[in-house]
Amino acid sequence: MKITFYGHACLGIEVSEVHILVDPFISGNPKASDIDITALKADYILLTHAHQDHILDAETIAKNTNAVIVSNYEVATHYEKLGFEVHPMNHGGQWDFEFGNLKYVNAIHTSSFPDGSYGGQPGGFVIEGERKNIYIAGDTALTMDMKLIPLQTQLDLAIFPIGDNFTMGIDDAILASDFVQCDKILGYHFDTFGYIEIDHEEAKRKFFDKDKDLMLLDIGESIEL
Numbered sequence: 319m320k321i322t323f324y325g326h327a328c329l330g331i332e333v334s335e336v337h338i339l340v341d342p343f344i345s346g347n348p349k350a351s352d353i354d355i356t357a358l359k360a361d362y363i364l365l366t367h368a369h370q371d372h373i374l375d376a377e378t379i380a381k382n383t384n385a386v387i388v389s390n391y392e393v394a395t396h397y398e399k400l401g402f403e404v405h406p407m408n409h410g411g412q413w414d415f416e417f418g419n420l421k422y423v424n425a426i427h428t429s430s431f432p433d434g435s436y437g438g439q440p441g442g443f444v445i446e447g448e449r450k451n452i453y454i455a456g457d458t459a460l461t462m463d464m465k466l467i468p469l470q471t472q473l474d475l476a477i478f479p480i481g482d483n484f485t486m487g488i489d490d491a492i493l494a495s496d497f498v499q500c501d502k503i504l505g506y507h508f509d510t511f512g513y514i515e516i517d518h519e520e521a522k523r524k525f526f527d528k529d530k531d532l533m534l535l536d537i538g539e540s541i542e543l
C-alpha cells in the first residue's frame with residue numbers, strides 16, 4: 319500500500335493496483351500549488367464529509383477520471399444528482415470493494431456543503447487492504463467510538479487530524495492513538511490556514527515521548543506500508 323499526501327486532508331492511496339483519492343482539496347490550497355490535479359489517478363474518490371476543504375476538487379477529478387465517489391448517503395446522493403457514479407454508505411456499514419474492505423465509521427464534526435445544504439453526518443474510513451489496514455479519521459474530535467476499531471481491525475497506520483481548532487489537536491491525537499491501538503500515525507489537517515498551524519518538532523516530540531511515531535509528510539511525498 320502506497321500513501322501520498324496531497325496537502326491538508328487529501329491523500330492518494332494505491333492498493334492492489336487501484337487508485338483511491340481521499341478528500342481532494344488541492345486547487346484551493348496555495349501550499350499544494352505544485353500538485354497537478356489533471357495528472358491525478360483515481361478509481362475511487364472517498365469523501366469523509368461535505369466541507370469545502372474536503373470536496374473542492376471532487377467534481378473536476380471525478381470528471382477527469384470517471385472515479386466512483388464513495389461517501390455518506392447525503393454526499394453520495396448530491397454527486398449522483400450531478401451525474402457522477404457513486405457508492406453511498408452510512409455509519410457502521412462496510413463493503414468489499416476491489417481494493418479491499420471499506421468501513422464508514424463515526425466522526426464527531428459537522429458536514430454541510432459550501433452552500434449550507436445538508437451533507438449528512440461526517441465520518442472516517444477503515445480500509446482493510448491487501449495485507450495492510452489503515453484508519454482515516456477524517457475531521458473529528460477525539461471520541462470513545464475509536465475504541466471500537468481495534469476490536470475488529472488491527473491497524474498498521476492511523477491517519478489523524480492534528481491541527482486543532484476544527485479537529486483534534488496533538489494531545490488528543492495521542493489519546494486517539496491509544497484508543498485505536500496503533501502507534502504509527504500519519505498527521506494531516508494542519509498548517510493549511512492560520513487556525514491550524516502547528517509546531518512540527520514539538521508535535522513529533524510529544525508522540526515520541528509516548529513511544530509513538532508521528533509522520534508528517536511534505537506535500538507530494540509518499541510512504542509505503
Ligand code: NI
Pocket residue numbers: 367369427428457
Ligand atoms: Ni470539516
Ligand code: MN
Pocket residue numbers: 327369371372457484507
Ligand atoms: Mn476540514
